[in-house]
Amino acid sequence: MRILVVEDDRELSRQVADLFRDAEYIVDVARDGEEGEYLGLEEAYDAVVLDLGLPRIDGLSILRRWRRDGRVMPVLILSARNTWRDKVSGLREGADDYLSKPFELEELLVRIEALIRRSAGHAEAEIRCGDLVWNSRDGILTLNGKRIHLTPTEARMGRYLIHHAGRILSKGELTEHIYGTDHDPDSNTLEVMINRLRQKLGRNRIETLRGRGYRLVDPKQNDAVT
Amino acid sequence: MPLPDPLLRFRQTVTAGNSLTRRLMFTTLAWVIVTLSTASILLVHIYFNQVTEEFDRILEDHLMELIAVTTPHADGSITVSWQPIFPPFNSEGSPWFWQIRHNETIVAGSETLGAINPALLNEKESSTPHGFVVEFNTPDGVYLRAMSYKPTLLPHDGNYHFIVAGPVDEIASKTDALAVTMGSTFGLLALGLLILVPLQIQYGLNPLGRLQERMVRIREGKSNTLEGTFPIEVQPLVDELNRLIEYNRSLVIRARKESGDLAHALKGPIAVMRNCSTRVENDALRDALKLEIHHITDTIEHRLVRARRTGSLHLLGARTELDQVADDLLFTMEKLFAHKRLSISGEGFADYALRCEPEEIEEILGNLLDNACKWATSTVAISCGKDPEGLWILVEDDGPGIPPSEWETVCTRGRRLDETTPGSGLGLDIVKNLIDSYGGALTLEHPGMGGTSILVRLPATLIIL
Structure with missing residues (x-):
């Protein structure tokens, strides 16, 4: 999962970025409006934390541009401006949530995770794919009620797959959301990671669709269909 | 019988101590009186001079005519070859008369008046090219204006004295007639102006009335x-x-x-x-x-x-459309509390606009709705209406509610309704202060939905009709 933090306060942006990295997210940080707008337009993010009072381009203008250009990722506005007029304007421009500064880091994390979940069509904190369950509150993956221990990268992969269960995910999309832009797309790290997850979750849970990508499925449902 | 409104308003305006209408009325009145009076006096005076000149010219014409037809003789007698045919000279008792004297003895003359004291005729009043003008009273009390001339007559010059006279009343009556006509005409004009001046003032001050209306619209x-x-x-x-x-x-x-x-x-x-x-x-x-x-x-x-x-x-x-504020806030709450999947409804806002900045009402309702949504289990409702006391807005939720024992302290500074839930919502004290500043009131009501019911009252003066 990949998050963009657009915040001009150096220390605050570091704290927020650390918060998400600790929660196994890939984080990009932009410290001015221009860079933030560019990253939001060019890269694929699962969520964005956007400040309003930014140098060069203000947050509302960035949001307007993203939405106009069809960028639909969930956006949480994190701003010192906390009048209801500010909140109404931000949400009317296409933001999905609004958090006023100062704030609890935990609350920011909870809200971003809820946004990511909802944007993938999941209303509850627990996301299920058959008997595989991802609990977004504590970040634990269980299979048949038993906790599956995952490395940070496996956790990112597992979380992304279960958020988009049933959907075909291309290698490029997975790479972008699991590793960020620094990863070499030609390396076979992704295949290795898929195999490791298959070993922990069961081979038939992650389908390979040749030339198209991977898909997380509920094997019992598949069996019932066949 | 009471006066109609415009007249009553006009009377109040005129009698008010500091009134533009009164000032304009009095200055116009003074101006009209002074101007018309001066004009009347001046015109009557000019006319009087013209009538007098005309009168003198008549006297002079007759005088010159008499001199021309008079032939003196060596013995002092004269022959007047032609008698003036001017009718008043020939009517008995007429104040018009002419005389020719030799050594101040009347040798010829009209028979209209008796002998006139010669001494009076020596009074010089003013000179004309051919004689002197003098005004005097006859023994009968008729006031006359006469022109007298002592020409040199050829071939037997002597002390001849020619006099033609007429009544001053003729000048006075013509001047008086003009004065009366002018007085009545100018009087009517002054009256007309006095009637028209208030209308003129009202018309002239109309833009100020419009300005006032526009100011009221802004207020x-x-x-x-x-x-x-x-x-x-x-x-x-x-x-x-x-x-x-x-x-x-x-x-x-x-x-x-x-x-x-x-x-x-x-x-x-x-x-x-x-x-x-x-x-x-x-x-x-x-x-x-x-x-x-x-x-x-x-x-x-x-x-x-x-x-x-x-x-x-x-x-x-400042103007706030309540339905716009409610629409914005309900939209905002739906998004901010999407995870709670609440039923958030609002009704009754469409008919009202308030005389204040939208931001202020947004702060009041936004904070109340925010608290309600944080505490609600499934439902939040906001409604609005008007009663004789003013506008009321009720915010209700079906959350756990606030015990009546805490109702008194809930609006004290530093106390937040959302103390146990995360967020940075403002305390109710700020909301209450905002409401107080508009002369309104915030009260906690017995809950209709089982949770908290907060009633906001705003004064009727704030409502734009």
Whole structure:
């Protein structure tokens, strides 16, 4: 999962970025409006934390541009401006949530995770794919009620797959959301990671669709269909 | 019988101590009286002079005619070859007469009046090219104006004295007739002006009335600028007022921007400090830091609210469409509390507009709705209506509610309704202060939905009809 933090306060942006990295997210940080707008337009993010009072381009203008250009990722506005007029304007421009500064880091994390979940069509904190369950509150993956221990990268992969269960995910999309832009797309790290997850979750849970990508499925449902 | 409204208003205006209408009325009255009186006197005087000149010319014509037809003889007698045919010279008792004297003895003359005291005729009053004019009373009390001349007659010159006279009354009667005509005409004119002046004043002051109407529209929030064009004498005043209103508004906008910038400058570092404080391992130190940061945050928030409100409380032209505010806030709550999947509804706002800034009402209703949504289990409702006391807005939720024992303290500073839920919502005390500043009231009601019911009352004077 990949998050963009657009915040001009150096220390605050570091704290927020650390918060998400600790929660196994890939984080990009932009410290001015221009860079933030560019990253939001060019890269694929699962969520964005956007400040309003930014140098060069203000947050509302960035949001307007993203939405106009069809960028639909969930956006949480994190701003010192906390009048209801500010909140109404931000949400009317296409933001999905609004958090006023100062704030609890935990609350920011909870809200971003809820946004990511909802944007993938999941209303509850627990996301299920058959008997595989991802609990977004504590970040634990269980299979048949038993906790599956995952490395940070496996956790990112597992979380992304279960958020988009049933959907075909291309290698490029997975790479972008699991590793960020620094990863070499030609390396076979992704295949290795898929195999490791298959070993922990069961081979038939992650389908390979040749030339198209991977898909997380509920094997019992598949069996019932066949 | 009571006077009709416009007349009553006019009478009140005229009798008021400091009234433009009264000033204009009195100055116009004085001007009309002085001008018409001076004009009358001047015109009568000019006419009198003209009539007198005309009278003198008649006397002189007859005098010259008499001299021309008179032939003197060596013995002092004369022959008048032609008698004047001017009828008044020949009517008995007529005040018109002519005489020719030799050594002041009448040798010829009309028979209209008896002998006239010769001494009177020696009085020189004024000279003409051919003689002297004199005015005198006859023994019968007739006041006459005479022209006398002592020409040199050839071939037997002697002490001849020619006199032609007529009644001064003829001059006076003509002048009096003019004075009467003029007096009545000018009197009617003055009366007409006095009737027309109030209408003229009313017409002239009409733009000020329109200006007042426009100002009322601004005060009532129906407009935020003085619209329309005014006469060139009033337009500069209108332009200045518009500039003043705009300046007033710009102060509020600037105050809001400054408070926004200040919030941005302060709250970022406070957020950093707050996050850092959570990592302090010493419990006492961590709690102390958190408490102080909370105090700083609370103080800044209150000060910023005050700064934002600078001048906005009675901002001219302010108007809030309640349905727009309700629509915006319901949309915002739906998004902010999407995870709770609440049923949030609003009704009754479409008919009302308030004479205040939308931001103020948004702060009041936004905070109340925010608290309601945080506590609600499944339902939040906001409704609005009007009764004889003014406008009421009821915010209800089906959450756990507030025990009646805490109703009194819930609006004290530092106490938040959302203390146990995360967020940075303002305390109810700020909401209450905002409502108080409009002369309204906030009360907790017995819940209709099982949770909390907060009733906001705003005075009827705030409603734009």
